[in-house]
Amino acid sequence: xxxxxxxxSNYYNxxxxxxxxxxxxxxxxxxxxxxxxxxxxxSPMGKIPAAETEFGPLAETRAIxxxxxxxxxxxxxFPSSPWDMARSDELISICDxxxxxxxxxxxxxxxxxxxxxxxxxxxxxxxxxxxxAALGRRAQLSPYxxxxxxxxVDIYAFWTLFLxxxxxxxxxxxxxxxxxxxxxxxxxxxxxxxxxxxxxxSQSAAMKAMTGG
Numbered sequence: 001x002x003x004x005x006x007x008x009s010n011y012y013n014x015x016x017x018x019x020x021x022x023x024x025x026x027x028x029x030x031x032x033x034x035x036x037x038x039x040x041x042x043s044p045m046g047k048i049p050a051a052e053t054e055f056g057p058l059a060e061t062r063a064i065x066x067x068x069x070x071x072x073x074x075x076x077x078f079p080s081s082p083w084d085m086a087r088s089d090e091l092i093s094i095c096d097x098x099x100x101x102x103x104x105x106x107x108x109x110x111x112x113x114x115x116x117x118x119x120x121x122x123x124x125x126x127x128x129x130x131x132x133a134a135l136g137r138r139a140q141l142s143p144y145x146x147x148x149x150x151x152x153v154d155i156y157a158f159w160t161l162f163l164x165x166x167x168x169x170x171x172x173x174x175x176x177x178x179x180x181x182x183x184x185x186x187x188x189x190x191x192x193x194x195x196x197x198x199x200x201x202s203q204s205a206a207m208k209a210m211t212g213g
Contacts, residue, residue, distance in 0.1 A: 003064070004031035004039075005048040007206035010100075010159040011061045012049040013199050015068075017155045020195040021077050024068050026051075062092065065152060077152050084146055088153040091138055091145055095160040098131030099176070103164035106171045125172055128164065129179065136180035143182075143189055150190075158190045 003019075003026045005012030019026050031039065035046040043050030043059040050059040051067070058064055069078040079085055102124055108114030135157075140147045145154050161176070168176050177184045190196055 001025070001054075002027045002029050002052040004029045004042060004050045004052075006030055006032055007199075007202045008210065009048055010163045013203060014061055014156050014159045015049045015051075015064050017159075017195050017199055018065060018068060018077065018152050020198070021155070022068070022072055022075055024072060061156075065156075069152070076149065079146060079149070079151055084151075087138075087146060088151065091135070091153050092156050094131060094134050094138060095157045098134055099128055100160035100164045102127040102131060103167040103176075106167045107163075110167050110170045121171065125168075125174070128168060128176060132176050132179045136183070139180070139183070139186075141180075141182040141186050143186060145186070150193075154186075154190050155196075158187065158196065161187065 001024075003012070003015055005015070005028070007013070007016075015026075016028070018024065029052075031048055031050070033046055033048055039050075040046060042052060042057040045059065047059060049061060049064060050057065051064050052058075053067060058067055069075070072078070074080065079088060105117060105120040105124055109116055139145050139157075142148065144150050145157055165176050168174050177187055191200070
């Protein structure tokens with residue numbers, strides 16, 4: 001499988017880390033979001049990550065993870081029971097829709113010197129707070145999102161919260177992890193994984209190369 005993306009992208013890093021944790025063979029192909037004629041057949045919205053599989057192209061992080069899960073079969077990184085699979089999807093939706101995508105409204109300003117969006121500055125803190133409260137109601141954090149077992153949902157949550165936390169600290173001087181009991185400890189636990197540290201290092205190097213820092 002070829003995976004198009006680049007090391008700064010949190011969603012690309014989700015796929016990359018799941019692949020590292022499961023020894024899923026993939027070939028990285030450097031790509032940034034674009035609408036070029038040769039990329040849209042692979043990623044219809046021009047987003048990353050996007051994959052080329054033996055069956056055809058596949059876009060969207062969650063779809064790629066589903067393909068990896070079904071290809072791998074039994075894997076400790078993916079829960080096997082229908083209930084835990086549903087719980088994983090619920091937690092991923094909370095992190096995706098109600099936390100990361102809300103904080104992402106600050107992305108252009110925070111990381112790319114874009115214009116200030118006053119409406120976003122008014123709306124994002126409350127929206128993210130609601131998302132964090134929802135996560136607190138559902139995440140088990142004993143010590144992982146689903147309980148005792150480290151799974152792909154921990155990777156997904158880590159990278160969505162990583163960006164959301166960075167944006168909220170920069171724009172609103174607030175640490176979203178502090179709003180949920182046990183979340184900071186969970187975050188440090190996942191950050192301590194060898195695969196996480198490796199990808200964080202690659203991301204930092206890519207960011208420095210892009211910004212000249």
